[in-house]
Amino acid sequence: MTAAAGTAAPSALRRGATRTGVVVLVDVAFAGLLFVGTIVAVIALATLIWTILDAGWARLVSDPAAFLANYVSRIPANAGIKAGLVGSAYLMVLTALLCFPVGVGAAVYLEEFAPRNRLTNFVESNISNLAGVPSVVYGLLGLGIFARFLRMGPSLLAGALTLAVMSLPVIIVAGREAIRAVPEEIRLGAYALGATKWQAVRSQVLPAALPGTLTGTILALSRAIGETAPLLVIGLPIVIFTLPNDLRDPVSALPLLIFNWTSRPQPAFAEAAAAASIVLLALLLAMNAVAIFIRNRYTIRW
Amino acid sequence: MTEERTKVSQDEGRPETRIADVVRARGDADQGAPPTEVVFRLDDVHVYYGSFLALRGVNLDIHQNEITAFIGPSGCGKSTLIRCLNRMNDLIPGARVEGKIEYHDQDLYGDGVDPVEVRRRIGMVFQKPNPFPKSIYENIAYGPRVIGMKPGSMDELVEQSLRRAALWEEVKDKLKQNALALSGGQQQRLCIARAIAVSPDVILMDEPASALDPVSTGRIEDLMEQLKRDYTIVIVTHNMQQAARISDRTAFFNAEPAEGTGDRTGLLVEFDSTDTLFTHPTDRRTEDYITGRFG
Amino acid sequence: MATKPQALSITRRKARTGERVIINALFVCTVLSIAVTVGIVAVLLFDAVEFFQEVDLFGFLTGTVWAPGAGAGEGGQYGVLPLLNGTAMIAIGSLVVGLPLGVSTAIYLSEYASDRVRGYLKPTLEVLAGIPTVVVGYFALQFITPDLLRPIFGRDNVFIFNAAAGSIAVGLMIVPIIASISEDAMRAVPSSLREAAYGLGSTKRQVSLRVVVPAALSGITASVILGVSRAVGETMAVTIAAGNTPKITWNFFESIQTLTASIAQTVQGEAATGTVRYNALFALGMTLFLITLVMNIISGRIVRRYRQVYE
Numbered sequence: 001m002t003a004a005a006g007t008a009a010p011s012a013l014r015r016g017a018t019r020t021g022v023v024v025l026v027d028v029a030f031a032g033l034l035f036v037g038t039i040v041a042v043i044a045l046a047t048l049i050w051t052i053l054d055a056g057w058a059r060l061v062s063d064p065a066a067f068l069a070n071y072v073s074r075i076p077a078n079a080g081i082k083a084g085l086v087g088s089a090y091l092m093v094l095t096a097l098l099c100f101p102v103g104v105g106a107a108v109y110l111e112e113f114a115p116r117n118r119l120t121n122f123v124e125s126n127i128s129n130l131a132g133v134p135s136v137v138y139g140l141l142g143l144g145i146f147a148r149f150l151r152m153g154p155s156l157l158a159g160a161l162t163l164a165v166m167s168l169p170v171i172i173v174a175g176r177e178a179i180r181a182v183p184e185e186i187r188l189g190a191y192a193l194g195a196t197k198w199q200a201v202r203s204q205v206l207p208a209a210l211p212g213t214l215t216g217t218i219l220a221l222s223r224a225i226g227e228t229a230p231l232l233v234i235g236l237p238i239v240i241f242t243l244p245n246d247l248r249d250p251v252s253a254l255p256l257l258i259f260n261w262t263s264r265p266q267p268a269f270a271e272a273a274a275a276a277s278i279v280l281l282a283l284l285l286a287m288n289a290v291a292i293f294i295r296n297r298y299t300i301r302w
Numbered sequence: 303m304t305e306e307r308t309k310v311s312q313d314e315g316r317p318e319t320r321i322a323d324v325v326r327a328r329g330d331a332d333q334g335a336p337p338t339e340v341v342f343r344l345d346d347v348h349v350y351y352g353s354f355l356a357l358r359g360v361n362l363d364i365h366q367n368e369i370t371a372f373i374g375p376s377g378c379g380k381s382t383l384i385r386c387l388n389r390m391n392d393l394i395p396g397a398r399v400e401g402k403i404e405y406h407d408q409d410l411y412g413d414g415v416d417p418v419e420v421r422r423r424i425g426m427v428f429q430k431p432n433p434f435p436k437s438i439y440e441n442i443a444y445g446p447r448v449i450g451m452k453p454g455s456m457d458e459l460v461e462q463s464l465r466r467a468a469l470w471e472e473v474k475d476k477l478k479q480n481a482l483a484l485s486g487g488q489q490q491r492l493c494i495a496r497a498i499a500v501s502p503d504v505i506l507m508d509e510p511a512s513a514l515d516p517v518s519t520g521r522i523e524d525l526m527e528q529l530k531r532d533y534t535i536v537i538v539t540h541n542m543q544q545a546a547r548i549s550d551r552t553a554f555f556n557a558e559p560a561e562g563t564g565d566r567t568g569l570l571v572e573f574d575s576t577d578t579l580f581t582h583p584t585d586r587r588t589e590d591y592i593t594g595r596f597g
Numbered sequence: 598m599a600t601k602p603q604a605l606s607i608t609r610r611k612a613r614t615g616e617r618v619i620i621n622a623l624f625v626c627t628v629l630s631i632a633v634t635v636g637i638v639a640v641l642l643f644d645a646v647e648f649f650q651e652v653d654l655f656g657f658l659t660g661t662v663w664a665p666g667a668g669a670g671e672g673g674q675y676g677v678l679p680l681l682n683g684t685a686m687i688a689i690g691s692l693v694v695g696l697p698l699g700v701s702t703a704i705y706l707s708e709y710a711s712d713r714v715r716g717y718l719k720p721t722l723e724v725l726a727g728i729p730t731v732v733v734g735y736f737a738l739q740f741i742t743p744d745l746l747r748p749i750f751g752r753d754n755v756f757i758f759n760a761a762a763g764s765i766a767v768g769l770m771i772v773p774i775i776a777s778i779s780e781d782a783m784r785a786v787p788s789s790l791r792e793a794a795y796g797l798g799s800t801k802r803q804v805s806l807r808v809v810v811p812a813a814l815s816g817i818t819a820s821v822i823l824g825v826s827r828a829v830g831e832t833m834a835v836t837i838a839a840g841n842t843p844k845i846t847w848n849f850f851e852s853i854q855t856l857t858a859s860i861a862q863t864v865q866g867e868a869a870t871g872t873v874r875y876n877a878l879f880a881l882g883m884t885l886f887l888i889t890l891v892m893n894i895i896s897g898r899i900v901r902r903y904r905q906v907y908e
Binding site for chain 1: 613616619620622623624625626627629630631633634636637640641643644697698700701702704705706709718721722724725727728729730731732733734735736738739740769772776800801802805806823826829830831832833836837857860861864865870878879882885886889890893894897
Binding site: 405408410414415416419420423 | 606608
């Protein structure tokens with residue numbers, strides 16, 4: 001039954017022809033409900049960002065140099081994030097140095113060299129379970145073993161080890177996925193030339209898997225930098241007026257400052273917390289942007 | 303040479319006449335050539351994947367500086383067999399070879415034999431071109447580097463390999479360009495150049511042109527004719543006419559149900575010089591296949 | 598001119614010891630990841646056992662008062678029920694917030710949204726997932742309680758620190774988890790199922806609710822369990838917003854204390870190694886670890902099962 005162009009559809013095919021008005025309304029209402037449900041999360045995010053900016057922007061721009069260069073203080077107007085910002089930076093670098101090689105090494109071994117047996121399966125499920133352990137439990141690990149048993153105390157080394165251990169499963173998973181994405185033909189091509197397994201992995205598979213692995217690592221590190229609980233539990237200081245010179249020196253962190261200031265009753269400290277949050281969010285944004293840039297620019301499209 | 307190649311099409315008369323024409327058209331250049339050295343000797347070779355017998359009772363010889371073709375319907379074990387010749391089959395878990403494969407009188411699967419060394423002598427080109435995601439130069443230079451060759455000049459080696467693969471003129475100005483940017487036919491010739499760069503003794507080709515267009519296929523076939531002067535070539539192909547055009551000897555494989563299980567096991571039906579196999583096949587099954595009655 | 602290589606020998610020419618060393622090093626890296634698990638279990642077990650030498654297990658599990666003693670902690674009451682109550686409230690509350698939002702987002706993304714909208718929505722969800730928990734806690738304390746809960750429910754009814762604010766905060770945090778895993782599960786439902794339903798004249802609503810959601814149910818369930826596991830393990834947002842008063846209650850507008858918040862509170866004081874107060878940390882940690890481990894394993898099993906169905 002073809003209708004000539006421009007004529008209206010016959011009434012039998014119009015919406016609502018067989019479905020009653022109520023049912024059509026329900027469909028529309030349902031779609032609307034779904035949309036609302038989706039939008040609420042977006043609105044909540046927007047509100048959160050707005051709240052932070054509203055509370056902290058003025059504090060941040062009134063004297064940014066002082067805010068970045070000062071240590072903490074009992075007087076909110078004088079409080080600055082220097083110890084926390086520098087501490088977080090040191091922690092991030094040291095954590096990366098600790099967990100990236102180990103994580104990539106484990107990923108390479110599991111994907112390329114490990115025999116397919118029950119032990120390997122056990123290791124793999126072990127690692128995915130580790131990824132779901134709460135960060136505060138990693139903090140307890142850091143406290144019990146690194147800070148107390150190994151007597152590192154609440155130091156830069158203990159903090160970085162704790163964060164590294166926490167990030168390790170995520171990096172292993174990211175590395176494995178990147179390695180798995182390299183097509184088998186590439187490995188076969190290398191073997192057919194007379195390359196050993198390690199030669200094929202080192203010079204063909206790993207370089208191809210590097211962008212994906214780096215992206216995953218940077219994302220994992222950006223999560224680690226925003227974490228407060230593990231550092232709180234191992235006892236990293238909030239009130240500190242020096243920067244670390246040595247791995248065994250105590251170090252503070254930006255999220256710890258935010259936590260402390262948020263917990264204070266004075267409204268001026270709430271502003272300071274918001275301002276520090278802006279700095280933290282900006283830092284995370286930068287790291288995520290780098291990760292996404294690497295992924296988009298360097299990932300090989302097979 | 304190319305003009306003498308008859309375009310074989312299925313809708314003009316009977317196929318076996320066409321192939322016979324093709325074979326005759328290749329000329330008598332190969333007649334009366336002195337018998338060449340045997341590179342591979344296969345003696346009652348069986349290949350298993352776990353408990354599944356994929357290929358049984360293969361006896362054949364591959365001769366030096368010849369093109370030997372494996373033809374047959376899908377699932378008859380030709381790819382399995384060619385992968386055994388450079389021990390790439392080792393990479394498949396559960397793969398097992400019984401019987402003897404001798405390479406220049408050495409047991410290919412003997413104790414002390416290193417599959418890595420095997421693959422340095424016996425190269426392979428795959429069905430789907432698989433260049434590394436690197437520059438054209440790096441693709442060629444990779445093989446020599448990993449096997450520890452120290453050529454006087456890597457640049458010369460790269461150029462020589464590309465010339466031999468008939469690719470030099472097309473890429474000489476863009477050696478640093480990523481290999482993935484080349485066309486399919488160029489990529490495959492790059493893979494051939496890559497295989498040549500390590501100075502192999504044998505080049506195995508598993509359906510090298512089946513993923514390519516007819517023009518590229520023709521160029522690869524021309525290339526193989528030149529390559530056989532310097533290398534021994536074994537090629538798996540599902541294209542009979544291709545085998546008839548370029549190979550010196552042909553092995554026809556088929557798959558038949560095994561007793562009891564009903565699983566199809568591959569076996570070598572007939573192995574002879576290409577002329578003979580295509581014009582006067584001994585086995586009924588060979589004739590059926592060549593005339594298109596099955597497969 | 599035939600090129601004959603110098604030697605056609607195919608036996609191993611040189612031992613590749615360097616490679617063996619490297620592969621062993623890679624193996625060590627893998628072993629280290631197990632060492633982590635061993636470390637966690639060891640440290641929790643060791644100190645928790647010490648704790649239970651001072652405080653009996655039954656009293657711990659059934660006691661209704663959590664009031665650590667002063668100083669080293671002796672003489673205090675160590676009943677974990679108030680903390681479990683607090684954690685349960687947050688888990689349930691965050692589910693009330695996160696489940697509807699997460700699932701509707703998932704259905705919307707999977708069945709209704711155009712590619713363009715998906716291109717904006719999915720990154721937005723990832724941004725939400727990436728907000729540090731301490732910042733979300735700030736938001737809960739500075740906005741959710743004063744500007745949302747108190748105006749709606751009355752200033753006198755809502756404490757400054759309350760479980761509802763914590764629930765909303767954590768609920769928002771788990772929306773991305775529930776949404777993305779549920780969406781994956783829904784997209785994995787073969788289009789042939791949908792087409793069959795559409796072919797019979799079903800509307801999008803009917804297809805979504807009667808075909809897609811039931812087919813993806815195990816994936817959705819797995820995502821919910823994972824979300825709850827995350828909620829249970831959440832520390833900073835609840836510490837900041839929900840308070841530090843361990844009690845047994847079901848009034849969401851009161852302040853409470855969760856397992857995690859109790860750990861956070863204890864470590865901010867002086868906790869010398871070996872004291873009851875110190876060891877209590879690990880008893881709580883062990884409880885937390887077991888709860889989240891069980892949930893993660895169950896969730897993983899469900900995910901593996903539903904992946905097999907469609908492969």
